[in-house]
Amino acid sequence: MKRHPALPLWSWFAPVVGWSLLAVLWLADPKGAVLTALLAAGMLGCVLAAVHHAEVIAHRVGEPFGTLVLAVAVTTIEVALIVSLMLSGGPSTTALARDTVFAAVMIILNGMVGLCLLMGGQRHGEQSFGLLGVSASLATLAAIAVLTLVLPNYTTTVPGPFYSESQLAFIAVVSIVLYGTFVLVQTVRHRDYFLPDDPAASEEIHAPPPDTNVALASLGLLLVCLAAVVLLAKSLAPVIEAAVKTAGAPQALVGVIIAAVVLLPEGLAALRAARVNRLQTSLNLALGSALATIGLTIPAVALVSIANGWTLTLGLDAKSSVLLLLSLLVATLSLGTGRTTVLQGVVHLVIFAVYLFTTVVP
Numbered sequence: 001m002k003r004h005p006a007l008p009l010w011s012w013f014a015p016v017v018g019w020s021l022l023a024v025l026w027l028a029d030p031k032g033a034v035l036t037a038l039l040a041a042g043m044l045g046c047v048l049a050a051v052h053h054a055e056v057i058a059h060r061v062g063e064p065f066g067t068l069v070l071a072v073a074v075t076t077i078e079v080a081l082i083v084s085l086m087l088s089g090g091p092s093t094t095a096l097a098r099d100t101v102f103a104a105v106m107i108i109l110n111g112m113v114g115l116c117l118l119m120g121g122q123r124h125g126e127q128s129f130g131l132l133g134v135s136a137s138l139a140t141l142a143a144i145a146v147l148t149l150v151l152p153n154y155t156t157t158v159p160g161p162f163y164s165e166s167q168l169a170f171i172a173v174v175s176i177v178l179y180g181t182f183v184l185v186q187t188v189r190h191r192d193y194f195l196p197d198d199p200a201a202s203e204e205i206h207a208p209p210p211d212t213n214v215a216l217a218s219l220g221l222l223l224v225c226l227a228a229v230v231l232l233a234k235s236l237a238p239v240i241e242a243a244v245k246t247a248g249a250p251q252a253l254v255g256v257i258i259a260a261v262v263l264l265p266e267g268l269a270a271l272r273a274a275r276v277n278r279l280q281t282s283l284n285l286a287l288g289s290a291l292a293t294i295g296l297t298i299p300a301v302a303l304v305s306i307a308n309g310w311t312l313t314l315g316l317d318a319k320s321s322v323l324l325l326l327s328l329l330v331a332t333l334s335l336g337t338g339r340t341t342v343l344q345g346v347v348h349l350v351i352f353a354v355y356l357f358t359t360v361v362p
Helices: 009-028 033-061 065-093 096-124 131-149 165-189 199-205 212-246 252-275 279-308 318-334 342-360
Strands: none
Touching (some): 033 065, 033 212, 065 096, 065 252, 096 131, 096 279, 096 318, 131 165, 131 279, 165 279, 212 252, 252 279, 252 342, 318 342
16 A cells, blocks of 8 residues: 655645744734735645645544544634634624624535536536435534524514524524534434445545554644634734725625635635545535534634623624525525536526625625
């Protein structure tokens, strides 16, 4: 069997650069566009490196644990970014979590899934996947999304798109219970629902799993990268918000930027899987990320809001609610047969384009 290659040099180099930039920022406190660009590049490099190391660990533990590790790692980065921006911006950023979670769900459910179905269908004609695992993912996602992003508009204890403190705590617990149950089903009770139809073929495509030393090195580097991302994001928070305000764009665009940066590496991983006809792995990555994003982010920001006495804005406006419900409906229909073509991919991408356009031009 061929030996798994060592970790690439760039995956070691990225966190070193990120922490070096932070040291310069802390020691000299310089200002300027050049440093801002370097900080942004350093953060993106650390995000890419973090997801690469998560993929190495995922490959070591195998499916479906692998996609779960990657989803939780990406969500940890996203939660860290949101909490950093909320703590630095104060009560004025209480809608940031809603905007970012909604953006992540739309990017995953329409952009990521749509591109995977389109590229996979274009190359392989028709692709198949396990219907039971995808149905379980969509059912859980629909429940958490509506309870956290739509229902707050219709409760009456506190007027407006908000939950009261007790309601927010209850919904946070509900989100954790739903996500925890999904993880239990995915990894223990019904693990076979989320495995490729032909595991042997999947193993032929994959390189041999990394050894224990490589996996442990990736675990350590993953933690270093995550810490760097949190601190770099906190340093860049004022710049991101100022740039959006200067451009005259809606504040919701900040959430789109955060979600896009965090999900880009995982989107590339899902696309690679679809292109080599491993649509099951691709959908595990995409839907698992959406579930981890909403199921873990909402409880985390709820805790921050309750601890600081802030009113967390969760309810979507009418336009966004329609797009969310349309996306869930279309995903249920397009992934409801176990087989996909380019048509489903185009439909999802059109909805994604509408979402992006109406975010900038509401």
